[in-house]
Amino acid sequence: MGKTIVEKIIARHCREEVTPGKVVWVDIDLRTARDFGGANVVENFRRNYPEDRVADAAKTFFTFDCVVPANNIPYANNQQICRDFAQQQGIKVSDVDQGIGSHILIDKGLCLPGYIAVGTDSHLNLLGALGALGQGMGDVDIAFAFRTGKTWFEVPETIKVVVKGKLFPPLSPKDLTLAILKRLGSKGALGKSIEFYGEAMDSLGLDGRITLASMVTEMGGIAGFITPNQEVLDYCRARSGREKIEAVVADPDAHYCQTIEIDIAGLKPQISLPYQPSKVVDVEEAKGERVNSIFLGSCTNGRWEDFKVVASILKGRRVYEGVMFKAVPSTREVYGRLLKEGLSEALFDAGVILTSSGCGGCASGQVGMTGEGEVQLSTGNRNFKGKQGAGRTFLVSPATAAVSALNGKITSPDKV
Amino acid sequence: MKLKGKVWKYGDDINTDVIFPGKYTYTISDPEEMAKHSLEDLDPAFASGVSKGDIIVAGKNFGCGSSREQAATCLKYAGVGAVVAKSFSRIFFRNAINAGLPLIQSADAPDNIKPGEVITIDFEKGKLTCEQGVFTFPPLPEEVMGILQSGGLIPYTRKLLGTE
Numbered sequence: 001m002g003k004t005i006v007e008k009i010i011a012r013h014c015r016e017e018v019t020p021g022k023v024v025w026v027d028i029d030l031r032t033a034r035d036f037g038g039a040n041v042v043e044n045f046r047r048n049y050p051e052d053r054v055a056d057a058a059k060t061f062f063t064f065d066c067v068v069p070a071n072n073i074p075y076a077n078n079q080q081i082c083r084d085f086a087q088q089q090g091i092k093v094s095d096v097d098q099g100i101g102s103h104i105l106i107d108k109g110l111c112l113p114g115y116i117a118v119g120t121d122s123h124l125n126l127l128g129a130l131g132a133l134g135q136g137m138g139d140v141d142i143a144f145a146f147r148t149g150k151t152w153f154e155v156p157e158t159i160k161v162v163v164k165g166k167l168f169p170p171l172s173p174k175d176l177t178l179a180i181l182k183r184l185g186s187k188g189a190l191g192k193s194i195e196f197y198g199e200a201m202d203s204l205g206l207d208g209r210i211t212l213a214s215m216v217t218e219m220g221g222i223a224g225f226i227t228p229n230q231e232v233l234d235y236c237r238a239r240s241g242r243e244k245i246e247a248v249v250a251d252p253d254a255h256y257c258q259t260i261e262i263d264i265a266g267l268k269p270q271i272s273l274p275y276q277p278s279k280v281v282d283v284e285e286a287k288g289e290r291v292n293s294i295f296l297g298s299c300t301n302g303r304w305e306d307f308k309v310v311a312s313i314l315k316g317r318r319v320y321e322g323v324m325f326k327a328v329p330s331t332r333e334v335y336g337r338l339l340k341e342g343l344s345e346a347l348f349d350a351g352v353i354l355t356s357s358g359c360g361g362c363a364s365g366q367v368g369m370t371g372e373g374e375v376q377l378s379t380g381n382r383n384f385k386g387k388q389g390a391g392r393t394f395l396v397s398p399a400t401a402a403v404s405a406l407n408g409k410i411t412s413p414d415k416v
Numbered sequence: 417m418k419l420k421g422k423v424w425k426y427g428d429d430i431n432t433d434v435i436f437p438g439k440y441t442y443t444i445s446d447p448e449e450m451a452k453h454s455l456e457d458l459d460p461a462f463a464s465g466v467s468k469g470d471i472i473v474a475g476k477n478f479g480c481g482s483s484r485e486q487a488a489t490c491l492k493y494a495g496v497g498a499v500v501a502k503s504f505s506r507i508f509f510r511n512a513i514n515a516g517l518p519l520i521q522s523a524d525a526p527d528n529i530k531p532g533e534v535i536t537i538d539f540e541k542g543k544l545t546c547e548q549g550v551f552t553f554p555p556l557p558e559e560v561m562g563i564l565q566s567g568g569l570i571p572y573t574r575k576l577l578g579t580e
Contacts, residue, residue: 023557048570138485138507140514144569148576152513152559191506222506 002251004158005225006193009133009248013116020157020257028059030110030117031145034101035064036363037120039078042085044143055149057090061110063101063119064094067365068358099331099357100299102126102134103210107333109240113228114248118145123299123381125216125223129209130232131247133223156193156222157257163198165264170413172309173208174301174379174397176200177215178270182280183262189221192257195250196226200264206232207305214300215381218277269412272395275385283400283412293324293376294405295368295388296352296398297360301379302330304337306398311343313402313413314350320408325352326367328360361388377401377410417539417565419497419518421469423546424462425531430474431481432508434458436490450486451493468495471537473529475501479508488512492568498537500544502526513560516568520544525551539564 003011003018011018013026033041045052054060062082070076079096086093094104102124105111113131117124120142127134137151145151161184167176180196194216204212209226216224228236228247236245268282296302296310307329319325327347329335335357338344347354353367361368362380370376370391379401383393396404399413407416434457436450444450455462472491478501479487488511491499498518512519520537528548529535535546542555556564566572 021557023559025559048573138511138514140485140569141510144514144573148573152563154557 001255002253004193004254004256005131005195005227005248005250006133006156006158006223007254008250009114009116010153010155012114018155020155023152023154025150026116026153028118028145028149028151029115030059030061030105031142031149032061032063032101032105032117032119032121032124033082033142033146034062034066034120035068035070035075035079035082036066037139037142038062038064038082040139041120041142041146042081044139045085045146048143049147052147054089054091054146059149060089060091060146061101062086062091062093063098063104064096065100065359066363068096068356070096071366096358097332097356099329099334100302100359102299103303103330106130106206106210107239107331109236109242112236112240112242112245113233114246118142118151122217123214125221126210126214126299128213128216128223128225129206130236131225131228135223156191158193158195158254159189160256160259161194161196162259162261163196163200163264164261165200165267166203167200167264170399171267171269172397172399173204173211175267175270176264177212178272178280178395179264179267180212180262181215181219181272181278182270183260184219186218186276186278187220189216189219192221194219194221194224195256196224201226202229205305206235207303210303211300215277218381269397269400269414271400271410272383274383274392274394277382277395283396283410284415286394286410287412287415289410290375291323291377291404291409292374292391293326293370294401295326295328295361295376295378295380296401297326297328297330297368298362298378298380299330299359300381301398302328302334302357304334306379307334307338307343307347309398310402311346313399314352314406315346317350317406319351319405323405323408325350325405326360327352327354328367329357331357364388377404417518417561418536419469419471419539420534420536421471421497422467423529423531423533423535424459424466424470424472425529426458426472426474428475428502429477429480430458432479432484432487433481435479435487436484447489447493450490451495454490454494463494466494466496469497470495471497471535472499473501473526474499475526476503478504479512480505485511485515488515488517492517500525500529500537513563514569516564516566516571518556518564520553522551522553525553
C-alpha cells in the first residue's frame with residue numbers, strides 16, 4: 001500500500017518498515033531549544049550525561065525567542081546558561097535579536113522538505129509548511145535528542161483535508177486556517193497528522209502555509225503538511241544554497257484514516273472568541289466590540305506578507321485614539337525589510353508600536369500582554385485564559401486587526 | 417513484566433494540573449517532594465495512601481492539558497506501577513514512557529474495575545485480570561517496552577550508549 005507524507009518522512013529516518021501505530025527510533029536532522037525550556041534541557045543534559053558531548057553540534061541550535069532581550073533576571077540567567085553550554089559544546093545560538101526559532105530554521109535554509117526537527121516549541125510543527133516534520137517535546141526528550149541525535153516516535157495516522165474553492169481578498173490564509181479549525185475542533189486531529197490539498201492550498205505562498213501549519217497544534221494534530229509548490233522549493237534552494245531539493249509527496253494510494261472536505265465558497269473573515277482558538281465565528285458576529293489593543297505578530301502571522309497587508313491598510317491613516325497597536329516582526333529579517341522598504345514609517349505614522357523581533361506576548365513575552373478587562377485582537381494562535389495576559393484575546397487575521405484598529409472596534413475587513 | 421497492585425479509580429479528562437498542581441510547577445523540582453503533592457487537588461488521600469505498585473485506573477484523555485513532564489514524574493516517584501485508562505493525551509503518553517511509567521490503554525477494563533480492588537497486569541501477554549474477569553489489551557510496542565524495562569529514557573540511553 002502507498003504511504004502518506006509523514007509515513008514517508010519517518011521511513012527515511014529510521015530505515016525500517018513504517019505503519020501507523022508502530023513506534024520507531026528516528027534520526028533527527030535538527031534539534032533546538034529556546035530560552036523557555038533551554039536551561040532545563042541544559043540541566044537535564046548535565047545531570048544525565050555529565051562530561052558528554054552532544055551528538056552533532058552542527059545539527060543542534062539554541063533559538064532565543066520568548067523574552068528577547070530578557071527583561072527579568074530568571075530569563076537573563078536561563079539565556080546565559082544556554083550560551084555557556086553552547087560555547088562549551090560548539091553549538092550555534094540564534095540570539096535575542098534574531099527572532100522566532102522555527103522561522104529561523106526556514107529562513108536560514110536549515111530545515112528542508114522531508115527533514116525531521118525537534119525542539120521545545122509546541123508550534124515547531126509549522127515546518128509542515130515546507131513539507132518537513134517538526135515536533136515540540138519536553139526537556140528530557142530534547143536533552144536526549146541533543147545527546148543521541150535520535151528520538152522515539154509513534155507513527156501517526158493521517159487525515160486528508162481537501163479544501164474546495166479559492167481565497168479572494170480580503171480573505172487571508174488566517175481566515176482559511178480558522179475556518180478549518182472551526183470544522184475540525186480542538187480535538188479533531190488528536191494525535192494525528194494532516195495533509196492539506198485543494199486549489200486554495202496550491203496557491204498559498206510560504207507565509208500563508210506557515211500560518212496554516214502553525215495552527216495544526218490547535219486542532220490537536222501532531223503536524224500538518226502542505227506539499228511544497230515551486231515557490232517553496234525555490235525558496236529552500238535559494239536559502240540553503242543546495243541545488244537539489246525534493247518534496248516528499250504522498251503516494252496516490254496512501255491510506256488516510258479520514259477524509260474531510262471543506263468548501264470555502266462564501267467564506268467570510270473569521271475570528272476566534274475568548275478563550276478557545278476553535279471557538280470560531282464570522283467577524284460580523286463579533287462586530288462592534290470595543291478594542292483596547294492589537295497584537296500583530298507570532299509564528300502564525302508575524303511575517304512579511306502579514307506586515308505588508310497591515311501597512312497597506314494603515315498607510316496615511318491613524319489608529320483609533322486610545323488603541324495600542326503592538327507589532328512584533330517574527331524575525332530580524334522581516335524587521336530589517338520593514339525598515340529598509342519604508343513600511344516601518346507608514347506603521348509609525350499610523351501610531352503603531354513597532355519593536356524588534358520575537359514571539360512577543362504570544363509567549364507571555366515582552367510586548368503584547370493584556371491587563372484585566374482589556375480586549376485584544378491578536379494575530380497569534382492561542383487565546384486561552386491567561387495565555388496573553390489577564391484580558392480577553394480574540395484571534396484574527398492581520399487585515400481584520402488593521403481595520404479594527406482604525407475603527408476602535410471589531411470590524412470585518414469586507415465591510416470597509 | 418508483571419504487576420499486581422491496588423486500584424485508585426478516577427474519571428475522564430484528568431489533566432496535568434490536577435496530577436501535579438500548577439502552583440508548584442516552578443517551586444518544587446525534587447521528584448520525591450513532587451510525589452507528595454501528586455493528585456492533591458483531586459484526591460487529597462492519594463499521596464499519603466498510595467503504596468508502591470498501586471495502579472491508577474481512569475477514563476478518557478488521561479493527562480490532557482499542559483506538556484509538563486512533572487505530571488508523569490510525580491506519579492512515578494509516588495510509586496504508581498501503571499496507569500490504565502480508556503485513552504491518554506499524546507504528550508502525557510510520551511512523558512510517562514520517558515519517565516518509566518507504564519501505561520495501558522483499554523476501552524473496556526476501566527468501567528469494570530472498582531476502586532480499591534487488586535488487579536494484575538501482564539504486559540507481555542497484554543492481559544489485565546480484575547474481579548470482573550480478564551481483559552486483553554494490545555501489548556506496548558517492543559521499543560516502548562525496552563524503555564520501560566530500563567526504567568525510563570535516561571537509563572535506556574545509558575544502556576544504548578554503553579556508559580552503564
